[in-house]
Structures are given as C-alpha cells and as structure tokens.
Amino acid sequence: MQEPSQLQIELMTVAHELADAARPIALRYFRKSAQGLENKLSDGFDPVTLADREIEQAMRDILTVQRPDDGILGEEFPDIPSKSGLTWVLDPIDGTRGFISGTPTWGVLIAINDGDAPVFGIVDQPFTGERYCGGFGTALLRHAGREMPLETRQTTTLSESVIFTTFPEVGSTQEGDAFHAVAEQCKLTRYGMDCYAYALLAAGQVDLVIEAGLNAYDIQGPLAVIAAAGGIVTDWQGGDAQHGGRVIAAANATIHAQALEILARY
The missing domain is CATH 3.40.190.80 (D-Maltodextrin-Binding Protein; domain 2)
Incomplete structure (x- = not known):
C-alpha cells in the first residue's frame, strides 16, 4: 500500500481537527432539553438545531485559516467555490431526528472531494467516541485510544x-x-x-x-x-x-x- 503524500497527510490532519472541534459542541447539546430546535419546513418536519449551525461554523472557521483556497459545501450555510480544486463537504449533524430523540445514531460527516470524487471521509460519533475514517490508503476506526482496521463483509447471498x-x-x-x-x-x-x-x-x-x-x-x-x-x-x-x-x-x-x-x- 502506497504511503500517503505530504498533502494527503495535511488534509487528513485538518479533517481530524474539524471532527475534534465538532465533538464538544455536539455533546453540549445532545440529550439536553434546550436544543434550539427549529423546523425548516412549513408542511412537514425537517429539524435543525443550534448544534448543527455551531458545528458547521466552527469547522468553516478552521478551514478559513488552514485551507483558505479550498471550497466548502455544507448543509447550513452557503457554498464557497474552490480555488484549489479541493472541496470540503460537511454535514454537522447527520441524523438530526435521532439527535433530538437521544439516540446515538447521528454523526458528524466530513469529506474531501478532489473535483472528481470524495477521496477521504470521516463519520464521527461523538457520544460513543467512535471515528470511522477512510481514504488515502487508510480505512480504520479510532475508538478509546486504539486504531482498528475497517473491512467490509464478504456475504455472497x-x-x-x-x-x-x-x-x-x-x-x-x-x-x-x-x-x-x-x-x-x-x-x-x-x-x-x-x-x-x-x-x-x-x-x-x-x-x-x-x-x-x-x-x-x-x-x-x-x-x-x-x-x-x-x-x-x-x-x-x-x-x-x-x-x-x-x-x-x-x-x-x-x-x-x-x-x-x-x-x-x-
């Protein structure tokens, strides 16, 4: 397996920095009665919380400093076009319905897209402390101070x-x-x-x-x-x-x- 390049290492480091910034914000609101809940729809239910917006803003603030020429595609705020060819794709809380219901099935989603496809991704679950990472020659779960390889099943039917x-x-x-x-x-x-x-x-x-x-x-x-x-x-x-x-x-x-x-x- 080819070792990651210096740029790839830098991108992975920034991606983990984004996930690290998201965790305490999410946990500050999770399973709390005052979540700042709003409904995006007038004829249905599509919830958004203060946590969604605060997390995405925190991640955008980091990218503004660390990767100012990269684009950003996020759920809560307007897109920023890329100057570098790389775009960060952010979902601050995927599974807001689960989040407001208290189930630990939501997560913070981060991807790096090179203009053709997402080349690195993170699915982070702050409450359980699990971080699933993949791309640039890596596929692993970080949990409780350990790194474990990720591998899909080979079920045939x-x-x-x-x-x-x-x-x-x-x-x-x-x-x-x-x-x-x-x-x-x-x-x-x-x-x-x-x-x-x-x-x-x-x-x-x-x-x-x-x-x-x-x-x-x-x-x-x-x-x-x-x-x-x-x-x-x-x-x-x-x-x-x-x-x-x-x-x-x-x-x-x-x-x-x-x-x-x-x-x-x-």
Missing part, C-alpha cells in the same frame, strides 16, 4: 444479508416498494440508523444500506469510508452516488449486483 435504511417508507411509494423488494430477500432488516448504518457497513457488521432523497453532504463522507474499507456505493442504476439521490451501499460487488437487479425492476 441476499438471504444471509443484513440491510438498513433510515425511514421505513424510504421515499416515494415506488422507492419504498423497491427497497422492500430487496429487504424481503434479506435475513434481517433494520431502520432508523442514519449515517451510523454506513459506519457499521464499513466495519463489517451489515451488508446493505439503501436510501433515497439524499443530498451530497449526506453521502460523501460515508462513501469515502466504505470505499476504503472494500465496499461499493452507487446510485440505484450503478452510477455515481456522490451527489446524493437514490443510493445503495454494499459490502461487496456480489451483494451489490444482486440488490441492483431487484431495484432495476422499479
């Missing part, structure tokens, strides 16, 4: 697979039907894990995550981590998933192909 999605309805009726057609072939189906499901896939605990209606900042961090761990992330047609939409993450190409065959019927 859907009948032995564990599948996740966040919402049981997935998206539209058609998208829900497509997901459930795959899930019916799997051994176990679980819901409501947000970005933590992608982390578990990278860690070799589950085999498939299928979702719809994602944004770029929802998937780029997990995509980089899963790819580094040996998995595959595409859209439902097998194409590029970095811009979001309908996404399938699979532990390996064999399971990916079996699931895509079913999704294609819808």
Whole structure:
C-alpha cells in the first residue's frame, strides 16, 4: 500500500481537527432539553438545531485559516467555490431526528472531494467516541485510544444479508416498494440508523444500506469510508452516488449486483 503524500497527510490532519472541534459542541447539546430546535419546513418536519449551525461554523472557521483556497459545501450555510480544486463537504449533524430523540445514531460527516470524487471521509460519533475514517490508503476506526482496521463483509447471498435504511417508507411509494423488494430477500432488516448504518457497513457488521432523497453532504463522507474499507456505493442504476439521490451501499460487488437487479425492476 502506497504511503500517503505530504498533502494527503495535511488534509487528513485538518479533517481530524474539524471532527475534534465538532465533538464538544455536539455533546453540549445532545440529550439536553434546550436544543434550539427549529423546523425548516412549513408542511412537514425537517429539524435543525443550534448544534448543527455551531458545528458547521466552527469547522468553516478552521478551514478559513488552514485551507483558505479550498471550497466548502455544507448543509447550513452557503457554498464557497474552490480555488484549489479541493472541496470540503460537511454535514454537522447527520441524523438530526435521532439527535433530538437521544439516540446515538447521528454523526458528524466530513469529506474531501478532489473535483472528481470524495477521496477521504470521516463519520464521527461523538457520544460513543467512535471515528470511522477512510481514504488515502487508510480505512480504520479510532475508538478509546486504539486504531482498528475497517473491512467490509464478504456475504455472497441476499438471504444471509443484513440491510438498513433510515425511514421505513424510504421515499416515494415506488422507492419504498423497491427497497422492500430487496429487504424481503434479506435475513434481517433494520431502520432508523442514519449515517451510523454506513459506519457499521464499513466495519463489517451489515451488508446493505439503501436510501433515497439524499443530498451530497449526506453521502460523501460515508462513501469515502466504505470505499476504503472494500465496499461499493452507487446510485440505484450503478452510477455515481456522490451527489446524493437514490443510493445503495454494499459490502461487496456480489451483494451489490444482486440488490441492483431487484431495484432495476422499479
């Protein structure tokens, strides 16, 4: 395996600095009654908290100093165009519904995109202290002062697979039907894990995550981590998933192909 370049080491160092800055802010608000909750929608429920905005602002402040020529694509504030060819893709709290409900299934998502694809990603869970990292020749979990390698499973049949999605309805009726057609072939189906499901896939605990209606900042961090761990992330047609939409993450190409065959019927 090729050693990371000096630039890659610098980028990874900054990415970890962003995650380190996010943790105490998130924990200051998590499981507290006064979370500064707002609803982004007038005819639905899309929550945002003070933690979302404070975390993203803290990460942007670091990037302004450390990587002033890089672009930023984040959930809460306007995009900053890149001058260097690199863009930081930030989701300060992925899984805000879980965050406000007290479940430790949310996370801080960070990705570095080189203009073609996300090349390094972090899925950080501040409450459990887990940090899943992948890219530049690394795929590892940092937890409790240890580093452990990440590697996806080699399950070969859907009948032995564990599948996740966040919402049981997935998206539209058609998208829900497509997901459930795959899930019916799997051994176990679980819901409501947000970005933590992608982390578990990278860690070799589950085999498939299928979702719809994602944004770029929802998937780029997990995509980089899963790819580094040996998995595959595409859209439902097998194409590029970095811009979001309908996404399938699979532990390996064999399971990916079996699931895509079913999704294609819808």
